[in-house]
Structures are given as C-alpha cells and as structure tokens.
Amino acid sequence: MTQAEIKLCSLLLQEHFGEIVDKIGTHLIRTGSQPLRAIVHGTGTSLDQVKKALCVLIQHNLVTYQIHKRGIVEYEAHCSRILRILRYPRYIYTAKTLYSDTGELIVEELLLNGKMTMSAVVKKVADRLTETMEDGKTMDYAEVSSTFCRLADTHFVQRCPLVPDPPESAEAQPPPPAPTLSINEKDMYLVPKLNLIGKGKRRRSSDDDAAGEPRPKRPKQTAESKEPMPDDGIYWQANLDRFHQHFRDQSIVNAVANRMDQTSSEIVRTMLRMSEITTSSGAPFTQPLSSNEIFRSLPVGYNISKQVLDQYLTLLADDPLEFVGKSGDSGGGMYVINLHKALASLAMATLESIVQERFGSRCARIFRLVLRKKHLEQKQVEDFAMIPAKEAKDMLYKLLSENLISLQVGCQ
C-alpha cells in the first residue's frame, strides 16, 4: 500500500466512522494482520474501544479475522475494500437507474449499514419513501419487498455468510475462539419467505398538528421492535462485484455503440444481460448464446426481423474489434462475447486517450505505432509515422522520460 493510499483510507474512515475507528483501521492497514492485544498496545486505546471499533469495521466488511494456530485470532484490514467507499455514490446511482427510487434506497441502506436483515431494510425504506410522498400516500411493504427480491435475483444483493449449524454428532467441544462463517453457493441469493405486511410510517415533524400523538406512538413502536422477526439471523449485504460487472458491461455496450451503431449495441446489451448470472465475473467468454435465443430476448419494441438480426450478428462477429465471436452453427448460430479481448481493447484505448490528451496527437500516433509493432528502431518510427526526424526524436525522448516507452539496446 502506498503512502497516498493509506492516507486516503484514513481520511475515508475518519469521515464515515469517526476518529477512533480511523485510528484502529489505519493501524491495521500499516501493520498487517494483528491480534487484539497487539492492537490495544499499538494504538494505546482501551480494550473496550478497540472492540467497538473492530465491530464497526467488521460489520462493514472492511476488516476480516482469521484463526491462526494456537487459537490466536488475527484481524486484517482490506485497503482496497476501504477505497471502494469512494464508489458508493456510483453504486447507488446504478441501482436508481435500474430499479428506480426503491432500489436506490435499498442499496443505500445496505451500504450505510453494512449488513441488515431483509425485514429491517424493507421497513426502513418504506418509511423513507413514505416521507417523500404526498400527504396521505404511503409506500406498501409489498412493493419494497418485490424490488428487494428483484435485486437478489439479479445478484446485486447477497446473503452474508453465517455460522453453520453444528453437526448433530459433535461432542461438546469448546467453542472456537471465533466463529467460522460460511455460506452455501446456492443459498446466497435465496430470499426468505417473509410475509411482510404493512405500510411505511410517516415520521411526524414537530410543527405537525397532532403534538400529543407522538407520545402514545413511541411506546407502541418499541413494543413492535421487541418481536423477533422471522428472518432473524439472515443478513444481507450489497454485492460490489456485481456492480463492477455491470459497469464493465456498460463500457462494452458503449464501445460497440461508438464503433458501430445503436442496434448493434442493443444486441450486445441483450447478450450481456442474458449472461449476467450464468457467467462468472472472471470468465474470458460468456456462455454461447444461440441466435434464436437472442431473438427471443430482445427488448420489446425492438422490431427487427430475424434475418436482420442474423446479419447484425455476422457483422459483429466479423468486425476487427473482435468483441463478439461465433462459436458454432447450431440454433441459427452460436455467439459468445469475448470479455477478455473487450477489456484489453478498452484498456488500450484508455491508455491511448491519456497519451493523446496529455502529449498531443503526434505523440499518440507514435505511441499507437509502437504498441502495435512491439519493437521499432528510431528510423522505422520516423518512416511509419511520417513525422520529420527531429520532431520524432523529440517525442520519443519525451515518452521515454515519462516511462511510457522503454529503450532496449539491440545486438548488432
């Protein structure tokens, strides 16, 4: 971790959680994984406060723990995860574009609280939405629940790992120093069957007419919260990797729209949407999709004929971009999206854009030339790029000084 990154993490922790959490968190980033006692000694804060700070950090998935041999539990902070806090607004905005205000608030609540049960989320979101609505209208729990289910189905929220049920035949073993959490792959997006009935409650503001009403309401609310919810113990968190996957898909669709036309980008978007859940995020290719399937899944209102779709797919597969590939002929033609190639092309385009904006279009020409041809002599650079020798030399040395190009002495 670089000094700048550590400083940034420290500032983020301070802004979101306060001084004490900041001190503990920064200490952990600097020193790696440490047991509890060492943290207490190292930061000079009391054991109680360290415990509370660690609770907050673990709740937000910023710190994890591990049981080492001899039963010592060590805590480790994840700097990259802390830096993701910067992206929270982007995640919330994405949820808003996909699932409107309800989705936005659900994701916001989950991000701000780390982990929550479904019922708690639903209630809170319904209350918040009700406040923004006109007088007399309330948000129904059922609507919020259905949005929550949709978020879970598309993997944007996931269940947190739990303590597994102890096996029946286990003797009375002493409990381990720290629980080991795990979760079954197929349970991760399973929404518990809750019967949440109710409506959002509007919080009375002070200048509202019924001044005496809040008092009887408060004891009633506390009485409500004493009831154990049926989904106690099942906590949910936001699935950040899924959001990153969404951003990746968006960039690919935009790239296709820039290079080709709107219809091609819609087809690619459909293909990516179909592979959202079936393809893991690190896979080089999506699952093969047949042209018939794609035709059926096109968004309603996009009335292009099957023939035209086939033509577009052939064009996409033949394009020098190589984002789409043809993997077979069954079902009208099987097509995959070449994810690794797409990401590599986007990365290269980003680099070229930086060189172009920072150093000028002639430097960008030389940069692209060397990228494509791998090794070139100075004379060859001048000839291919058609730049006069003096200027070419100048630009090559400028790129060399910024470490964008490296020099290799060849054997003559």
Place this chain on the structure above:
Amino acid sequence: MAEVKVKAQPPDADPVEIENRIIELCHQFPHGITDQVIQNEMPHIEAQQRAMAINRLLSMGQLDLLRSNTGLLYRIKESQNTGKMKGSDNQEKLVYQIIEDAGNKGIWSRDIRYKSNLPLTEINKILKNLESKKLIKAVKSVAASKKKVYMLYNLQPDRSVTGGAWYSDQDFESEFVEVLNQQCFKFLQSKAETARESKQNPMIQRNSSFASSHEVWKYICELGISKVELSMEDIETILNTLIYDGKVEMTIIAAKEGTVGSVDGHMKLYRAVSPIIQPTGLVRAPCGLCPVFDDCHEGGEISPSNCVYMTEWLEF
C-alpha cells in the same frame, strides 16, 4: 639426316584482322566469350598473338574483361561509351566504371577510393573532371545531409537516396503529408456518412463504407493537390498513419487476380471509424493534464486544497 621440319606456319595474321575477328565474335556472343572460344575460332593464331590482340582491344576500351566462374570472359563494350571515353585516361575510366556499377544508388567518394585504390587527391581531380564533362553527377543523400553520392548523369536517383515522394530537396514535407492525411480521412469519412445515411440493410451499409486503397489513390490523383506523382504504395503509407491515429481501420480481403487494385490476390480496404471510448476520466479532470503533477501533495506548496486549476474547474 636432316629432317626438314616443316612447320605448318600459319600465315602471318594481320593484328588488325585478328582484332576485328575477335570483335565480331564478341558481337555474336554479347554475354561474353572465353579465351577458349577465340581459340576455337582462330586455331591458326598463336597464343601470343591472341593475347596481344586482346590486350590492345582492352587498352583501347573496346572490350571488357570480366571474371566468371569458368574463367575469364571478354565482352564487347557499348560503342557509345567508347566514344565518351575518348580522351580520358585509364584512371578516369576505372572511376567511371565503379560509379556505373553503383547503379542508381550512387556511391560515396570514400567507397570509390577503396575500390580503385587511388589516392584521394587523384579521385577528387577525376571526379571534378567527369562532372565537368557531364558524365556523372552528385546527389545529396537524405539520410546524411553532408554525404554526397555520385552516379551517372542520366540516371534517376533511387528512393532511398532522395527519400521518395515525401522529400523535396532533402526536406521532409510535413505540410504536404498533413494535407494528404486530412484529404484521405475526409474522403473515407464522407463515404462512411453516405453509407450510414442510406439506411439499407446492415451488410450493404457496412460494405459500402469501405474504400479500397485503389479508390483512395484515384481520388487523390484526381484532386490534383500533389505536384509529384504518387503511387498506390505512397497512399498506403499515408493511410497507415491514419490507422496509427486511430481514425481508420483496415481489413484485408482476398481478391481475384485482375480486379482493379489487387496486389498478390489481396486487396486492402479502409474505413473511417470513431474511437471506442470518450476521452477518459483522468484527463477530463485538471490533474491529468497538470504540468506540476509530480510536485503536488497535501501540505506542500502545490497541493490539492490550494490548486488553482481545480478551483477554476469546479466553478462551472
């Protein structure tokens, strides 16, 4: 017993006649004749006389002496050269020979010295002499501006010396290249525009947005912006720079031999494209273009909190 050795004495051949016969033979075999051939033709001449005749012809400059893998060859020299060389001495002929051999790439004066083993002063005198007689000329090489190469007067210098169509008098014509660059790009862009607007089915749209290198070449020639004649390879180098600019993409398709513009059964097609991403985030914020990026840190003289560029940018 006195044996009268009657040697069949061949008639004393006239040296001039021998020479003429040799020249006739050379004309018959323009690639050169060996000593054996001359011997076969004129068996009655002794080796000595033959050698004398050949030497005379060589010194007169009417024959060339070449070494081949079978032995020595004698070849007739072109008559125009023999006319030119009248009045020149052997050294000049030697130097002239070396320059002629260098063809249209020319040869540097130092190389002439190595090949002929003549001292520098002699070489320079001979070169001045030949230049004044308009037999050779000096051409400045574009690779090293101080170097002069010599070649025969009537030869066109090779591209590697003059730099080809892009150099005029040793100067790389950047504006010319720029203009061509823009013209080619405009041509391809307008072709892509018309294809896009035609709203036909996507296959036809895409195929009509391509232009082969031959088409671009014809367009540029018809524009008439170039005083120098440009070949299709020249246009292809210009189109390659457009590819390195990220404005154009190229595909190679197999074309039947005989289709206009195909080279070795392939044809290169070019199409104007737009970049796949917008300018990236880092360079849209002031930090990406900041000249003092490396000196900026919190608490220093240049820091994010007192950054002038940042303040300006945020005041939109």
